Amino acid sequence: MKKVIIFLFLAIFAIGSIIFVPIVYDYFTARSYGSEPVELSEEDTRGKATFAGGCFWCMEAPFEYIEGVHDVVSGYIGGEEVNPAYEDVASGETGHVEAVQVIYDPSMVTYEDLLEVFWRQIDPTDDEGQFVDRGAQYSSGIFYYDDEQKQLAEESKRELDQSGRFDAPIVTRVIEAETFYRAEDYHQNYYKENPVRYNFYRSNSGRDEFLDEYWEEDEREYTVSEPDDDDIAFWRTYEKEDEETLRNQLSKIQYEVTQEDDTEPAYRNQYWDHYEDGIYVDILSGEPLFSSTHQYDSDTGWPSFTQPIVEETIVEEDDWGLLGRRTEIRSAYGDSHLGHVFNDGPEPTGLRYCMNSAALNFIAKDDMESAGYEEFLYLFED
Incomplete structure (x- = not known):
């Protein structure tokens, strides 16, 4: 009996170490990483889109698996403080929200496609956070960079609101983008680098239960429109x-x-x-x-x-x-x-x-x- 108790104690300790110790470490070392503004040069022909949908850990993967998306960066947007740290953003002190910035090839994937993927990740009727994460710092939003993105975002929001899919009005904000700050390194690709902790968080967040309720399985897996063959870079069509x-x-x-x-x-x-x-x-x-x-x-x-x-x-x-x-x-x-x-x-x-x-x-x-x-x-x- 004594050996069983010792074994159970060690098992609980090991599981707790895997899940909670790194989170505590991350929290107390957040300031040592800092954050930097993310900008594309005027000569860069790639597109840029920024979306907030609650915890940015859960918002990276859906966009990263889209062909034509070059990079998805977790970060902060919407506040006045320069180079905000995670602990301050998470506490709601800076006015920023957690968001992801999607860098993509417009010849491969459209902004409208990205909007459709975005809506399928969030609860657009919640104006006080997202799922288990509460507070304005976790609210949903579409941050536009030009008039075209603004028009497309507002039109997409209006269509979703009029569709009657949800039981309440769509409250996701469509607002002009300000400086986007890259989050600390340990937040980038979190679902890949820390799968155990990520899956533990996600499975208990309530996000998937909500999405399963309002979207059919084939709707959740939104397929982006196919580009014209002439627009596809030759190296993307390579066959070994x-x-x-x-x-x-x-x-x-x-x-x-x-x-x-x-x-x-x-x-x-x-x-x-x-x-x-x-x-x-x-x-x-x-x-x-x-x-x-x-x-x-x-x-x-x-x-x-x-x-x-x-x-x-x-x-x-x-x-x-x-x-x-x-x-x-x-x-x-x-x-x-x-x-x-x-x-x-x-x-x-x-x-x-x-x-x-x-x-x-x-x-x-x-x-x-x-x-x-x-x-x-x-x-x-x-």
């Missing part, structure tokens, strides 16, 4: 060849790196000390991966970058070896092994994307437009 074709297409080292997860020799590869202006793309699919604007000398003998061009083309996978777990980086469309990412890089990200030259092809800045990468020339604007 068979093994024999790849062996004939690639050199020996290129095949071993991209298809067999090998690593090329340090200091004896094409791009380890290459710093010409341009972008690096997947050697097979041509999808854009990294830019010289984010490249730096890591003293490792491999080309290194602080961040990818767009999150859409990068896939992270656990790589377990004799030295423990590492994070492997693969290309999304080409499914090529590229390298690994480490947490010992410089500012502003603190990351080191250590890549294999054999997996990359370099496109010089002067050749980007003719090669079909005109949309990324904004990276080289002052």
Whole structure:
């Protein structure tokens, strides 16, 4: 009996540690992370949409799985305080709301599609918060960046209100966007990085029960409209060849790196000390991966970058070896092994994307437009 009691105590302690200790740690260390404004340059042709729907942990995933969405960032908007910290926003002191900013390709997904996805994540009749999270800091809202977004958002809201789907009026605000601040790093991709805590929170929040009540299963899984074939970037339509074709297409080292997860020799590869202006793309699919604007000398003998061009083309996978777990980086469309990412890089990200030259092809800045990468020339604007 004594052993059973000890076992139960240890089990409860372990479960509590998994769920609650990291949350407490996150709360008391929030100020050490800080937050920064997120802005796109005028030359950036990508679209930007910002939505508030309560806890931003639950709002990232629905948008990240849409083809044509480059990135979804958790953050704060609507308040006057500069660089707000999570603990202050969560307490309601700053006037900000938790929100997500969606960076997307307008040729692949429309703003109207994003609005439809948004409505299927929230309770638009609640003006005092969202589900278990109460207070104005968790209220829902659509933050528009121009007159077109305002018109589309108001029209979408009006149609939903008139549809009679809900038992109460739609109270979600449609307001002009102000500065959007990126939340602390530990909030980004929370559903991926902390699945146990995320699922525990979500399953007890009441969100899914509400959505299941008001939306049929096929309606919850909203499918965005298909773009015209002429508008789809060529690398998004890449289909991987068979093994024999790849062996004939690639050199020996290129095949071993991209298809067999090998690593090329340090200091004896094409791009380890290459710093010409341009972008690096997947050697097979041509999808854009990294830019010289984010490249730096890591003293490792491999080309290194602080961040990818767009999150859409990068896939992270656990790589377990004799030295423990590492994070492997693969290309999304080409499914090529590229390298690994480490947490010992410089500012502003603190990351080191250590890549294999054999997996990359370099496109010089002067050749980007003719090669079909005109949309990324904004990276080289002052």
